[in-house]
Amino acid sequence: MSMHIGDSPEEAAFRAEVRAWLSQHAAPRSDDGGNWHDDLHAHSIACKKWQRVLFNNGWAGISWPKQFGGRGGSHLQESIFNEEQAKFETHTGLFAVSLGMVGPTLMAHGTPEQQEVFLPKMLSGEHVWCQLFSEPNAGSDLANVATRAIEDGDDFIVNGQKVWTSMGQFADYGILLTRTEPDAPKHKGITYFIVDMKTPGIEVRPLVQMTGVAHFNEVFLTDVRIPKANIVGGLHGGWAVANTTLTSERGFIGGGSSSWSVDELIDFARERGLDKDPVVRGKLAECYARAQTLTYLGYRLRTAASNRTMPGPEMFVMKLAYAQHWSRTMDVAMEIAGAHGMISGDAAGDAMHWQHNLLGQFAIRLGGGTNEVQQNIIGERGLGLPREPSVDRDQPWRSLAKG
Amino acid sequence: MSMHIGDSPEEAAFRAEVRAWLSQHAAPRSDDGGNWHDDLHAHSIACKKWQRVLFNNGWAGISWPKQFGGRGGSHLQESIFNEEQAKFETHTGLFAVSLGMVGPTLMAHGTPEQQEVFLPKMLSGEHVWCQLFSEPNAGSDLANVATRAIEDGDDFIVNGQKVWTSMGQFADYGILLTRTEPDAPKHKGITYFIVDMKTPGIEVRPLVQMTGVAHFNEVFLTDVRIPKANIVGGLHGGWAVANTTLTSERGFIGGGSSSWSVDELIDFARERGLDKDPVVRGKLAECYARAQTLTYLGYRLRTAASNRTMPGPEMFVMKLAYAQHWSRTMDVAMEIAGAHGMISGDAAGDAMHWQHNLLGQFAIRLGGGTNEVQQNIIGERGLGLPREPSVDRDQPWRSLAKG
């Protein structure tokens, strides 16, 4: 098959079909990138509504096998759909965890019953999922989770605290990492559960961020009872399952559609009378170059996803490049914004949009593992550097100092 | 005493005196920064000649006490002298190690006899000194030196290999770090010697660098006999003495006069017709800002040297800022040079000067400890971060794996 960087005739036809359908079912994207930041609740309702439209029209889970209610299409088709969808005023963020992370994990590791019960309702938008992974002392070092799950008859009883649970306040189900064997080394005593968020003992507390909204939550678990049937990947076998979830997350964060584009930034510079400034032009060019690069890195990932199993360090490269691109572009945007860059609220106009994204950069830098975690993985997988000597890999988790 | 950023009236008078003397004894600096890189031998002769002129006129060792043959002046006066001297076509590099590192070390740790024998001839330029510290497996980790010194009557017999010995091919004496107690922890079994470079068993092999010259040397020591009287700082007490030497080196590298200036870079841009290019102007401005910053960091160090003992992290800050400034400026210079930047030799004209400095940046980045070593020290002393956990601090040196 020869190299082809762009749509093949079949892909172009698919794209045209998608665009035609979208233009009938959604409004064109507004200038401010769909400024839904301010009202998460309204956003969540819009997401559910749109997911239902997708599902009813056969566009939900484009790359998912038909047996799970998907369209049975290719990853490439899904990417094309997402690209086109981003040009319309559509709301999708509520299902990022469900479709991007939980779905692939359950397809890979779930029992047939779990797949049958949960996957279709994920696609239809009936169930919203959240991720209960990070803890106050288990961030980059996720394998350090301390939330305890203790066997009790046909159930486990769970106690602990989770943080950075995106959209947790809207979730029906969660995927949950727990410690079930404290005397095993830390990677080997973890169990992965599906948990119904309405189970007694679960309290979700929103965390307000700099942007003024509470995208993330703390989740407290007190004597939460979960049936054994909800274990994914076997008792103490949760680490491998978590890795499937995380790999999906990194791909999502690296390749997700943005709330902004370099074209919009160029327009912004033009409105501010700076598009002829040679220094600003050079900076816009750098942003453009980075955006193009991400496009091609994305093309390469798609090719890999179509032709083979998931590649080595490419996904981590993409995620790092994306975080850099986001942060650099926002710096340029704030320079262009000038005094306007300091004002929030309606008075700020377009500048507000960029400020939101500036403040939002840390979710990109930190989600799916910090930049530093990615860099270490690239060092190992891309350059063959030895893993950083670890003092805690083989010791019982219980014996490690807790931070 | 009130803040005064610049010469006081007394200092201005001293500067005028210095300038008057210099203009009688030296030619103004040429445009290419005194392009002595090509002929080290001629350079070494010119250095000796100039040092003798300084000595005969009472300008050698301005801040050295009179008892050691110095002028008994202040550090500030010495800085003023160096600043003015840099505006003239003077050669001084050969004595950088002698005066900048060995002198201060012997004044602090030498025996009265060592001080009496060596210091005056250092000042007069009769003796050239070199540093025999680094080894193939002891670079950043200098305390890992493996060159062995074994007691034999009134002498020690030394075997080993040293590298990166600056100007070693011209040196009369060297300061030498050796391992005298392999069973002690690595910092505690090191002895610091003065060695006559004409002692049998010393072989100096020049290392040609990218610039085409051999500023550095490898030095092989085979059964080299050194009298015990040449120990500085006591048997096994060499590490503290070495630290005095290194601190002096960092100050020298951070504050030494450069072979280039931002003014020259601006002139270069003007010659190339790029001084009105807004992007180039912005880059020149950044270089200028960095240069000014180094000036004030230097002022602060001088103030500290005049008023108190040597400060905490300031010297390391200066060295890092200097390395960054050098490297950034050379990047800008090569952009300005364009196609000329790729040509060496006479045909290159001014571009050659900048290319030399581009290639020379690694000496600045690595001399006196790599940037990373400085950053770790700043982390400890500036921010109070705990020292990186060391696996080898307290174990016998002999038991450590050798790289």
Next chain:
Amino acid sequence: MNFDLSDEQQVISDLAAQIFSGQSTVERVIEVESGDGFDRTLWNELAKAGLLGLCLPEEHSGLNMNMVELALVLEQQGKTVASVPLWSTSIGSMAVAEYGSKDVRSSLLPAVVEGKNVVALALANYGANDVMNPSVTATDTDGGVKLSGGKPAVSFAQHASHVLVSAKRADDSIVLALVDLKAPGVTITPVEASNRQPTANIEFDVTVPATHIVAGLEGNGREALRWVHEHALVGLCALQLGISQGAIGIMSDHVKTRTQFNKPLSAQQAVAVRAADQFVTTEAIRVTTLNAAWRMSEGFDARQDVLVAMYWATEGGHSIVIACQHLHGGIGADISYPVHRYFLWGIQISTELGGASQHLSRLGKLIASR
């Protein structure tokens, strides 16, 4: 040559440190933030200590000091992100003392020293924001100057008694006017600022009496605006110096105590190195700010020096607060944790009165056209 603070300067710095760290605790900052955004208790303490008249003439009850001392005090404010209009009040009142008529000086300054008058600064402009090219227009009238037009993002406008505003006549000459914010024809529209300080846009349709035209009646408007601009910039640098130190302090504590992979973050790959780089940049802000403030205090031309300091305060300060925020990981995103305020202030100061490119452009022009 002496780069050290004098004993007197050290006293001022210590006094300011004591007041700000004593009064403006994290709890207090949160309390003020949830109120009207002006810490009046702290403001009164500063007045009592004489710090509101630090650089004002003795005849108006001031301490007659200069920009270095003010920088030392603003540095301490930045360290605690205390919400008081010290920067604008100090710079604005200094401009009045330097250029204003006897009338305006006597009416404004003693009340500033007592903490009763608060001055806002309206130097930034709508559009491409060239401070030397004001967007408010000035028209001479009988006995005064009429101002028309708007100024964006004036901090503390809603709490100030006066605003020092720059305006431009049709012939491009410049006027600096001290406007009473209660005067009819002044419209204040509060806006949200990123750093959550009280901030408003102001529209002017007002005639200012000649007594309150601080500069520009006698052709000295441009020079006076440049003077105010340079002092304002150095004030921002000093604030940013404090903000950088505050952010680095919180970050250092975090990386020392936060354990991941069974060792402190500061012992993880790259964390210590990145932290050290922020320290180096802070030192660059420090020495260049002190130098610019000192040259100004001595009456030397400080144009290039101010731009050098501003380069570090914008480019460097920006990267410091981003790094400190980043090194906190998820914890930093929680706004009940204090580091984010330093991030917001740092970003704000990096854009207030122009970003790094703008300062480098001006500096480049100065040095390349020598």
Next chain:
Amino acid sequence: MNFDLSDEQQVISDLAAQIFSGQSTVERVIEVESGDGFDRTLWNELAKAGLLGLCLPEEHSGLNMNMVELALVLEQQGKTVASVPLWSTSIGSMAVAEYGSKDVRSSLLPAVVEGKNVVALALANYGANDVMNPSVTATDTDGGVKLSGGKPAVSFAQHASHVLVSAKRADDSIVLALVDLKAPGVTITPVEASNRQPTANIEFDVTVPATHIVAGLEGNGREALRWVHEHALVGLCALQLGISQGAIGIMSDHVKTRTQFNKPLSAQQAVAVRAADQFVTTEAIRVTTLNAAWRMSEGFDARQDVLVAMYWATEGGHSIVIACQHLHGGIGADISYPVHRYFLWGIQISTELGGASQHLSRLGKLIASR
């Protein structure tokens, strides 16, 4: 959509890898460096494998491939810093094949494929070096064009049979001429290049017959020069991609094996992170270079794509070779250790045909004036 190489492209890449890594060992590079700087043995191998006619038409014994395949081969050259004039000969002969008269094609190309003719490229200019504004002047004469003026730093000029040179008429129209380097009126002055490849300045005072005016007789000079320029730039990107990988490979081996403080360098603070960043940048060079080469091969407008790739090849390539050199510590300064050649080549390519700012300026103009 397919970003993978085709089987045929993979074969070309493997073949090139085998030839370059087999022939151009570190020892051989040193040997060639101490001789005349042209590895003729390797050149003959490349000819035998057909790689010198890779992108030339079949009628002239070429393989009729295009820029992607050439990029794959140049990447392998970069990895081994092999000293052969593959870049200039390929681009120069491709330009002749694309624009040249039948006469010049038949006389030049078959001998290029056989390895007998070597083509140099004289695109850079004295002064501010705008490639589209040649410093050699062209004057039409009877039956040809007279060239006057000089070109700096032409690599392999002293070993080439021909040079493709850009020149400008008084009316600003452009001429591309293939000049016989043995012709009277051509003066070759060898100069030292930073990357130690044979290089010379050339002075022209020569009349080129119309048959050897490759473009510009019929008003297509500017278009042809742009074509050559873009192809030459992508060729440089591909070389830089190889150089970056070579440098990173040596650096990785070093930090894995070099022990300091009783553990490998790669486990020291910041080393692994910095190494990883270089990998990310190399991947950026790779995907943008492949994209630009592919678009060119397909005949699409690739102006912006070439500049994006050049941005990474210059800015990114430059920082990669500096980081790799730096991470070697003192060892890298010893020129008997191979990493410094990658540094020198990387620096050279970063300045050849303009630095990063120049490419960003052009790109900025294109995207902002849409």
